[in-house]
Amino acid sequence: MRKSTNFSGQPLLNQLLFFVSGSKIRKIAAKHNAERYVKKFDTHQHLIVILFSVISGYQSLREVILGLLSNAHKLQHLGLKFVVKRSTLSDANIRRCSGVFGDIYMRFIANIRQV
Numbered sequence: 001m002r003k004s005t006n007f008s009g010q011p012l013l014n015q016l017l018f019f020v021s022g023s024k025i026r027k028i029a030a031k032h033n034a035e036r037y038v039k040k041f042d043t044h045q046h047l048i049v050i051l052f053s054v055i056s057g058y059q060s061l062r063e064v065i066l067g068l069l070s071n072a073h074k075l076q077h078l079g080l081k082f083v084v085k086r087s088t089l090s091d092a093n094i095r096r097c098s099g100v101f102g103d104i105y106m107r108f109i110a111n112i113r114q115v
Contacts (some may be wrong), residue, residue: 003110004014005062011074012055013048013051013052013055013075013078014077014078015089015109017047017048017051017052017079018112019108019111019112019115020047020104021029022044022079022108024046024104025043025047025106026043027040028043028054028100028103028104028107029043029044030040031099031103032097032099034096034097034100037094037095038082040081040082041088041092042085043088043096043100044079045079045080045081045084046089046092046096047104048051048075048078048079048080048082049064049068049080049089050101052064052068052071052075053067059096061086061089061090062086064113065084065085067090068080068084069083071084075109
């Protein structure tokens with residue numbers, strides 16, 4: 001069996017984001033009206049922060065923000081335009097319904113099954 005070289009040398013987070021395009025995330029966010037009252041921290045950036053925190057195993061918002069600050073130079077290529085503040089992340093967690101991320105997850109699974 002041959003070894004796949006599609007993701008050779010790429011970080012795990014980048015490999016995950018490969019399966020869900022930004023345009024699909026915007027469509028799902030528009031369907032759920034998830035960008036209401038949002039100025040800078042959109043659903044795509046929120047997804048990047050959530051995936052980063054899950055992969056890193058962080059338990060609290062403080063840990064997530066400190067982890068983002070310590071890895072800010074590595075995360076810019078993923079689409080994070082700025083390091084989010086703790087209050088902004090907390091507000092986004094409250095305002096965005098979980099259905100947005102559920103639909104993104106289902107889209108992610110559908111894309112993986114095609115590969």
